[in-house]
Amino acid sequence: MLPGFEAPPPVPVHRFFFAVMPDPATAARIAGLAESMRLEKDRPVGTERLHITLGSLGDFAYVPGATLARARAVADRMDVPSFSVRFDKIISFNGRAGHQPLVLVGRAGLENLIDFRRQLRRALKQEAGLSMLPTGFTPHVTLLYGAQRPDEYRIEPITWTVFDFVLIDSWLGKSYYDVLERWPLTTGNASG
Structure with a gap:
């Protein structure tokens, strides 16, 4: 290559992440809640x-x-x-203007989720030399993106049992996901 004619670095188009997803009935309930909170330009x-x-x-x-x-x-x-997860509040996270995430969060009932994430993160680092980002973790489910909400909203708790976790390929900028693989958690006490 001639100086000054280097190819630009390739633009990332994939984000790979581990996640847990609600069962279909709970997802429908969450989607209904998101729709009830939706303002005109929200997505x-x-x-x-x-x-x-x-x-x-x-x-x-x-x-x-x-x-x-x-x-x-x-x-x-x-x-x-x-294990079970429980969400009982809706808040806005910071984001760019008009694109703030409105999210479900919980005050309690997320300890087993936090512990599972800690175990997965540690195993990825120790066994595979992989870092899982970010280092901090605020368990949440994003409902929509839109205008900042000034208040937090208490809701009737949304609870579900997590029976598996997934690896997702998120196509950046496309609002599209491919679930690449799903791993069952062991059956047993669904405490939380």
Whole structure:
């Protein structure tokens, strides 16, 4: 290459992340709640895309086969019992103007989810040398993107049992997800 004519770095088009998703009945209830909160220019998250992000493996311009293989191998070995999650409040997260996420959060009932994420994050690091980002974690389900809401809203709790977790390929800028793989949690006490 001639100096000054270097190719620009490829633009990331994929974000790979682990998540848990609500069952169809709970997803429909959450989508109905999002619709009831919707203002004119808000963009609700599609029912099939509702999830709790556990953490991202990163943004990529290509499908990182070796990275995904290592992540899948760790996921194959996870041995965690199913657990319940509970959300009882709606708040706005910060975002760019007109694109603030309106999210479900909970005050209690998320301890087992937080512990599962900690176990997955540690296993990815120790067994596969992979970092799961971000390091901080505020469990939430994004309902829609839109105008900032000044208040928080208490709601009748939304609870579901998490029976599995997934690896998702999010097509950046496309509002489209591919669920690449799903791993069952072990049956047992669905406490939480």
